[in-house]
Amino acid sequence: QEPRPRGRGGPNPVSDTTTPAAVTLPKDDGEARILDAIQQARQGERFANVSDADGRLLRQLTEAIGAQRVVELGTSTGESALWFSLALRKTGGVLHTFDIDPDRLAVARENFRRAGVEDLIVIHEGDAHVEAPKLDDQPIDLLFIDAEKQGYDAYLRELLPLVRPGGLILAHNMRRPAPNPAYLEAITSSPDLDTSFLLMDGAGMGMTLKKR
Numbered sequence: 001q002e003p004r005p006r007g008r009g010g011p012n013p014v015s016d017t018t019t020p021a022a023v024t025l026p027k028d029d030g031e032a033r034i035l036d037a038i039q040q041a042r043q044g045e046r047f048a049n050v051s052d053a054d055g056r057l058l059r060q061l062t063e064a065i066g067a068q069r070v071v072e073l074g075t076s077t078g079e080s081a082l083w084f085s086l087a088l089r090k091t092g093g094v095l096h097t098f099d100i101d102p103d104r105l106a107v108a109r110e111n112f113r114r115a116g117v118e119d120l121i122v123i124h125e126g127d128a129h130v131e132a133p134k135l136d137d138q139p140i141d142l143l144f145i146d147a148e149k150q151g152y153d154a155y156l157r158e159l160l161p162l163v164r165p166g167g168l169i170l171a172h173n174m175r176r177p178a179p180n181p182a183y184l185e186a187i188t189s190s191p192d193l194d195t196s197f198l199l200m201d202g203a204g205m206g207m208t209l210k211k212r
């Protein structure tokens with residue numbers, strides 16, 4: 001390969017290369033057990049679960065904001081919930097996760113047991129449009145929307161009042177499958193919200209701050 005031209009005006013030797021590989025290394029036995037459970041869950045049937053990069057971001061944001069209450073719409077087999085649990089065992093918080101499919105929830109329950117994180121996660125079975133607004137009024141620090149794509153704007157309307165000022169709304173699949181235009185409009189046209197689109201080389205994640 002030709003050496004890169006250096007100096008003023010030449011291509012930047014860092015930003016021209018591909019993204020460096022990120023990795024999550026276990027800090028303790030509990031973390032190792034959760035990371036093992038994620039790997040094992042990957043061996044089973046998958047349903048558009050989060051990637052490693054998505055999951056790492058969920059954990060990093062949850063831990064960084066010290067989240068006490070995380071709400072997830074769309075548990076599936078529990079992979080994203082396992083990423084959240086890496087953070088929640090450090091913040092002392094709890095995940096409330098919702099899914100309409102009892103078979104997937106049964107697999108998720110087994111994955112949580114294997115990871116040793118049952119105490120950090122409350123599973124709610126049923127239509128999240130109906131069940132999630134029934135949560136008590138403890139504020140939500142982080143809301144993760146990953147259920148049916150056409151419902152994203154309705155979820156935002158239903159749950160934004162419960163998200164604390166300064167809290168985050170994360171939305172999976174902002175690139176693929178094609179996102180719901182009404183959701184995109186809602187998170188990019190309100191002066192009360194501030195949105196970035198992250199990891200758009202994969203499925204894509206919307207990160208929306210509910211401004212103080």
Ligand SMILES: C[S@@+](CC[C@H](N)C(=O)[O-])C[C@H]1O[C@@H](n2cnc3c(N)ncnc32)[C@H](O)[C@@H]1O
Nearest residue numbers: 049050074076079080099100101127128147148
């Ligand atoms: C893409 S999967 C979630 C993946 C999961 N967050 C992960 O990364 O491991 C979407 C899930 O949303 C659930 N779902 C679809 N419509 C729903 C609804 N109205 N209420 C609750 N869950 C719903 C489906 O059963 C499915 O398991």
